[in-house]
Amino acid sequence: MQKIRNIAIIAHVDHGKTTLVDKMLIATGQFADHEKPGSLIMDNNDLERERGITILSKNASTVYNGVKINIIDTPGHSDFGGEVERVLNMADGVLLLVDAFEGPMPQTRFVLQKAIQLGLKPIVVINKVDKQNCQPDLVQEQVFDLMFSLGASEEQLNFPTIYGSAKNGWMSNDWQTPSDNITPLLDTILEYIPAPKYNEGTTQMLITALKYSSYVGRIAIGRMHRGEIKVGQTVVLMKRDGSLKRSKIKELFLFEGLGRKSVQSVASGEICGLVGVDGFDIGDTVSDAENPEALDPISIDEPTMSMTFAINDSPFFGKEGKFVTSRHIKDRLKKELERNLALKVEDTDSADKFRVYGRGVLHLSVLIETMRREGYELQVGQPKVLFKDIDGVKNEPIEEMTVDVAEEFSGKVIDMITTRKGELLNMENKGDRTILDFNVPSRGIIGLRTKMLTATNGEAVMSHRFVGYEPFKGEIEKRQNGSLISMETGQVFAYALDKLQDRGRFFVAPTQKVYAGQVIGESSKSGDIVVNICKSKKLTNMRASGADDKVRIAPPIVFSLEEALEYIQEDEYVEITPKCIRLRKIILDEIARKREAKN
Ligand SMILES: Nc1nc2c(ncn2[C@@H]2O[C@H](COP(=O)(O)OP(=O)(O)OP(=O)(O)O)[C@@H](O)[C@H]2O)c(=O)[nH]1
Ligand SMILES: [Mg+2]
Numbered sequence: 001m002q003k004i005r006n007i008a009i010i011a012h013v014d015h016g017k018t019t020l021v022d023k024m025l026i027a028t029g030q031f032a033d034h035e036k037p038g039s040l041i042m043d044n045n046d047l048e049r050e051r052g053i054t055i056l057s058k059n060a061s062t063v064y065n066g067v068k069i070n071i072i073d074t075p076g077h078s079d080f081g082g083e084v085e086r087v088l089n090m091a092d093g094v095l096l097l098v099d100a101f102e103g104p105m106p107q108t109r110f111v112l113q114k115a116i117q118l119g120l121k122p123i124v125v126i127n128k129v130d131k132q133n134c135q136p137d138l139v140q141e142q143v144f145d146l147m148f149s150l151g152a153s154e155e156q157l158n159f160p161t162i163y164g165s166a167k168n169g170w171m172s173n174d175w176q177t178p179s180d181n182i183t184p185l186l187d188t189i190l191e192y193i194p195a196p197k198y199n200e201g202t203t204q205m206l207i208t209a210l211k212y213s214s215y216v217g218r219i220a221i222g223r224m225h226r227g228e229i230k231v232g233q234t235v236v237l238m239k240r241d242g243s244l245k246r247s248k249i250k251e252l253f254l255f256e257g258l259g260r261k262s263v264q265s266v267a268s269g270e271i272c273g274l275v276g277v278d279g280f281d282i283g284d285t286v287s288d289a290e291n292p293e294a295l296d297p298i299s300i301d302e303p304t305m306s307m308t309f310a311i312n313d314s315p316f317f318g319k320e321g322k323f324v325t326s327r328h329i330k331d332r333l334k335k336e337l338e339r340n341l342a343l344k345v346e347d348t349d350s351a352d353k354f355r356v357y358g359r360g361v362l363h364l365s366v367l368i369e370t371m372r373r374e375g376y377e378l379q380v381g382q383p384k385v386l387f388k389d390i391d392g393v394k395n396e397p398i399e400e401m402t403v404d405v406a407e408e409f410s411g412k413v414i415d416m417i418t419t420r421k422g423e424l425l426n427m428e429n430k431g432d433r434t435i436l437d438f439n440v441p442s443r444g445i446i447g448l449r450t451k452m453l454t455a456t457n458g459e460a461v462m463s464h465r466f467v468g469y470e471p472f473k474g475e476i477e478k479r480q481n482g483s484l485i486s487m488e489t490g491q492v493f494a495y496a497l498d499k500l501q502d503r504g505r506f507f508v509a510p511t512q513k514v515y516a517g518q519v520i521g522e523s524s525k526s527g528d529i530v531v532n533i534c535k536s537k538k539l540t541n542m543r544a545s546g547a548d549d550k551v552r553i554a555p556p557i558v559f560s561l562e563e564a565l566e567y568i569q570e571d572e573y574v575e576i577t578p579k580c581i582r583l584r585k586i587i588l589d590e591i592a593r594k595r596e597a598k599n
Helices: 017-027 047-051 079-089 107-117 135-148 183-192 326-337 361-371 407-419 448-455 494-499 559-568 590-598
Strands: 004-010 058-064 066-071 093-099 120-127 161-165 170-172 202-212 217-228 228-229 234-238 244-248 250-255 261-264 265-267 271-275 286-290 307-310 343-349 353-358 378-381 388-390 391-404 423-430 433-441 463-471 482-488 505-508 518-523 528-533 572-576 581-583
Touching: 004 079, 004 107, 004 183, 017 058, 017 066, 017 093, 017 183, 017 448, 047 361, 058 107, 066 079, 066 183, 079 107, 079 120, 079 202, 079 217, 079 361, 093 107, 093 135, 093 183, 093 261, 107 120, 107 135, 107 391, 107 463, 120 135, 120 183, 135 161, 170 250, 170 448, 202 271, 228 307, 244 433, 250 265, 307 482, 326 343, 326 353, 353 361, 353 391, 361 559, 361 572, 378 433, 391 407, 407 433, 433 463, 448 463, 482 581, 559 572, 559 581
Parallel strands: 004 066, 004 093, 058 250, 093 120, 120 161, 482 528
Antiparallel strands: 058 066, 161 170, 202 217, 202 286, 217 271, 228 265, 234 244, 234 286, 250 261, 250 271, 307 353, 307 378, 343 353, 378 572, 388 391, 391 433, 391 463, 423 433, 482 518, 505 518, 518 581, 572 581
């Protein structure tokens, strides 16, 4: 028996996975609490820190009571569900975290189902018991029922439950007797999660993840399934398409703390990184050179959504970005394909446009945001869900959605979702909150979040995940309000804005530069209107100077990238530069646009 435990931390988004991993690393001396940055140690890239979510799964390890614990932190957002499914292949057990107030949510069900199917042993952690009005016992029962309904084995159903508050740094066997440490959880891991089995035989490893290093390039990450692997060994890479490639292992890594440790050999059961296996993809098997044997390939998630990525051809192009040509964008997308498994890119009939397929708005917007930080300029079209033809019938992706909202708003929420072809499945009261479960077409979810927050005073918490394809549910009414479009290229004048306040809500502020055809606001009526926002007060009428300063203008609406992507209409683009996010009509010229609309 090796002194190792391989665990993955899984949960719905925000239920506290990374906070707990951080606490495990601190409790076992990998990190002193005072060394901790303001944000989570494990969420270590800029986007993760800014958004407070995990985007990429990560490996870390620590040692407790002489046992090495390999920990895989996973993202909770449903766009990254495919990645969670894959990395579970490296684990023998999971910590299933569930928020003691929210209980099991759509993504809890998804990740738990995958863990159960793989036969992993679960430890249930009811987290956030410090929250007011939480119901740890009820949530524990719900998790049991969920596991039962997902077909868990007798052994899996015999899971231990630990209660606690990752944030406050304690775990306990009983939520009513808080402790001041997480030892009860660490002890349970050693006791309950089995040590990995040593499989006798020739070398076999499934590549389940990859990491980039500026020194050594792409590192293949996976769990040694059988036998051993050594530096200098010749191996065969078995690709998913059946082809074979010989290569030599240049370097081997184990995970140690938050970093990597170079080693000479790795035995079955360990999670490791390989350097030297050229041209690998996730899902390939690294195998013995004489007796190549492939492991079962892992499922690769199909894209559910697509967007057009185009070069920036707005009148303001190239003012802020370093990379603006179609060559730049094409090369960058190609590079991304090497590491972003759920992504697909297709050429279009225009050399300046690409169709990019992904797992959802967040998945694609993370790529766009990364590109803009690297200095790219581009334009992106409205996200489109992918329909499927099944037996001659048009089918569309359907998602299960849970909305948690104050009781008084539940009517509004139901109304909003049913107009988007959603179907109410269940409604439950929890204190003064109502929990609503729906099935909704993915189409109906695009753009819903902002609307719902506005309708519920920012109260509603919604989450959703893809469940499958169903016959098309019929047209959904489009956004009611038209766009306010700038007539001219120039500077926004406070005077003009003031005069136009009753036309709708604006996305621009005085002194900002705009161009003709730019979408500068949302009309209070349906149908687009072109307005002149660059008009100053006629000089001849100007009596007192500074009259412009006195106007009272509502502050502009500022969209995040995701909001902008979900907001635009079919004939609009989001223009993205390192400094700006602008909305625009694809056809800037008013007459040309009208002619096109007629056709
Ligand atoms: N009240 C309370 N808040 C907690 C607790 N644990 C974590 N949080 C908070 O919950 C939020 C989300 O925590 P994370 O650790 O980022 O959650 P996560 O599950 O890793 O989220 P994703 O990786 O994005 O799915 C943060 O604001 C934490 O401070 C807890 O025990 N009690
Ligand atoms: Mg996290």
